[in-house]
Amino acid sequence: MAVVKADPGLCQGYANCVVAADDVFDLDDDGVVVVLRDEVEESEKDRVTDAARSCPVSALVVESS
Amino acid sequence: MNPVTVIVGSSIGGVRTAQALRASGYDGEVLLVGEETALPYDKPPLSKGLLAGKSTVEDITLLTEEAAAEAGIRLVPGRAATGLDVAGRWIELADGERLRFDDLVIATGARARPSPWGGMPGVHVLRTLGDAEALARDLGKGGPLVVIGAGFIGAEVAATARDMGVEDVTLVDPAPAPLHGVLGPELADWCARLHAGNGVTTRFGVGVDGIDRSAEGLLVRLADGKRFPAATVVVGIGAVPCDDWLRSSCLRLDDGVVCDAYGRAAENVYAVGDVARVPHPRKNALVRAEHWTSTVEQAARVAHNIARKESPRAHEPVEYVWSDQYDNTIQITGHTGGPLSAVTVPGPDPGRAFARLYAEPDGSFAGAVTVNWPRALITCRKAVGSAASLEEIRGSVSAKRPVTKTGARP
Numbered sequence A: 001m002a003v004v005k006a007d008p009g010l011c012q013g014y015a016n017c018v019v020a021a022d023d024v025f026d027l028d029d030d031g032v033v034v035v036l037r038d039e040v041e042e043s044e045k046d047r048v049t050d051a052a053r054s055c056p057v058s059a060l061v062v063e064s065s
Numbered sequence B: 001m002n003p004v005t006v007i008v009g010s011s012i013g014g015v016r017t018a019q020a021l022r023a024s025g026y027d028g029e030v031l032l033v034g035e036e037t038a039l040p041y042d043k044p045p046l047s048k049g050l051l052a053g054k055s056t057v058e059d060i061t062l063l064t065e066e067a068a069a070e071a072g073i074r075l076v077p078g079r080a081a082t083g084l085d086v087a088g089r090w091i092e093l094a095d096g097e098r099l100r101f102d103d104l105v106i107a108t109g110a111r112a113r114p115s116p117w118g119g120m121p122g123v124h125v126l127r128t129l130g131d132a133e134a135l136a137r138d139l140g141k142g143g144p145l146v147v148i149g150a151g152f153i154g155a156e157v158a159a160t161a162r163d164m165g166v167e168d169v170t171l172v173d174p175a176p177a178p179l180h181g182v183l184g185p186e187l188a189d190w191c192a193r194l195h196a197g198n199g200v201t202t203r204f205g206v207g208v209d210g211i212d213r214s215a216e217g218l219l220v221r222l223a224d225g226k227r228f229p230a231a232t233v234v235v236g237i238g239a240v241p242c243d244d245w246l247r248s249s250c251l252r253l254d255d256g257v258v259c260d261a262y263g264r265a266a267e268n269v270y271a272v273g274d275v276a277r278v279p280h281p282r283k284n285a286l287v288r289a290e291h292w293t294s295t296v297e298q299a300a301r302v303a304h305n306i307a308r309k310e311s312p313r314a315h316e317p318v319e320y321v322w323s324d325q326y327d328n329t330i331q332i333t334g335h336t337g338g339p340l341s342a343v344t345v346p347g348p349d350p351g352r353a354f355a356r357l358y359a360e361p362d363g364s365f366a367g368a369v370t371v372n373w374p375r376a377l378i379t380c381r382k383a384v385g386s387a388a389s390l391e392e393i394r395g396s397v398s399a400k401r402p403v404t405k406t407g408a409r410p
């Protein structure tokens, strides 16, 4: 499993992560990122890492657990 | 021998390509060559947080030495590429050294279009970290500031300068309003009012004749005869692709490096980011985008196409760019502005948040500009390129408004 972490303080609501992986990331009504699943399978890790890297303010990290 | 990928240009396009090569399982050598000596850094904050002093150089660093070493990316800083031999598969650096490659990625981006009114102390462009630091120093001394060009960079610099407390800021552009091309007349007027409402003197529809230097400082002369004294001038009139080092190669250059849908400029040579001109899937034209997100998307595609040569993927870009001005986030996706017909959908806080949706002449949804309403942007960004009509998208965007306690939509 890999762990998905977001720093809501950094998030600017650019929504790149949601467009890249809407099964893992969403925005709340204030436009701040919400992590829908904070653990993802190893098989999904590359895709979710790509989504995290698409964040312009580096608010997201995916770590192996 | 291990294959070698050389990436030239070490900003977002180059760094993301290198990282994505590793993420795609590429096990050859990866060299990241850049002419700047600083560690790779990100550019959007240069007109926003970094300029305002709210973020630091560390905050905008894209790749530290440790992270590069860990990912097996060899940094080659402070070295400019000056030539390319496609058939011989090598590039030449300014000091004459040649680097051999199996695959080459051109990520040299763009540089600020220089001031046609001459360069002199106090006259700035904004593209690099050094530019931002020099501008921040001058803005720290106060105004007056004259910003020439009300595109993304000019509009953001004017906004950031006001946020920094610079009293006397003037924004000049020969277009009728800021970001006129992408926003369309109505929304561009809103943007003009946004700046005026934040204390910026706006002079639209009039060009600049020249910049003079006197004992008191600088003087910006407009075509209508008006003169604006300035301590600092920012020239934000666009960028030109850094493709001159490829002039003697056989690559096709046309205001950027011309690529196919796979990001290929020639066999084993690829380009990404602001320097790349790629086929647009819907416009039937070659487009050179100068946007962060399309650069990142291209980097991922090109890295995949190098690492997995047997299953290449074509670019399927959806235009997307954001801009922060004062406390507003403006997000633009798809085809917007110009003569397209448009409707406005009020957002959750209608005074502050709204979406403007644009239609192609056949009524299909073309694109959107959202202001302070990221949830509407997501819907619109996903709909770009689908066959949906403007009316359908208007319905789904309106549904993103939170329902009030009485059950009525605000």
Ligand SMILES: Cc1cc2nc3c(=O)[nH]c(=O)nc-3n(C[C@H](O)[C@H](O)[C@H](O)COP(=O)(O)OP(=O)(O)OC[C@H]3O[C@@H](n4cnc5c(N)ncnc54)[C@H](O)[C@@H]3O)c2cc1C
Residues within 6 Å of the ligand: B008, B009, B010, B011, B012, B013, B014, B033, B034, B035, B036, B043, B044, B045, B046, B047, B079, B080, B081, B082, B107, B108, B109, B110, B111, B126, B127, B128, B153, B242, B245, B272, B273, B274, B275, B289, B290, B291, B292, B293, B295, B320, B321, B322, B323, B324
């Ligand atoms: C001030 C500013 C604010 C911006 N704000 C936004 C925004 O809010 N939203 C958005 O979507 N986009 C924004 N952008 C645009 C975005 O930053 C660019 O699209 C992005 O930086 C393009 O990345 P790139 O790697 O292709 O090129 P660049 O960032 O231009 O990097 C190219 C690198 O290549 C190096 N290089 C050039 N020539 C050579 C050579 N011959 N040899 C070796 N190295 C070379 C350069 O030194 C540079 O480091 C902004 C740009 C600027 C300048």
Ligand code: SF4
Residues within 6 Å of the ligand: A006, A010, A011, A012, A013, A014, A015, A016, A017, A018, A025, A027, A032, A033, A054, A055, A056, A057, A058, A059, A060
């Ligand atoms: S991409 Fe980054 S800034 Fe954008 S919504 Fe996701 S976390 Fe927030």
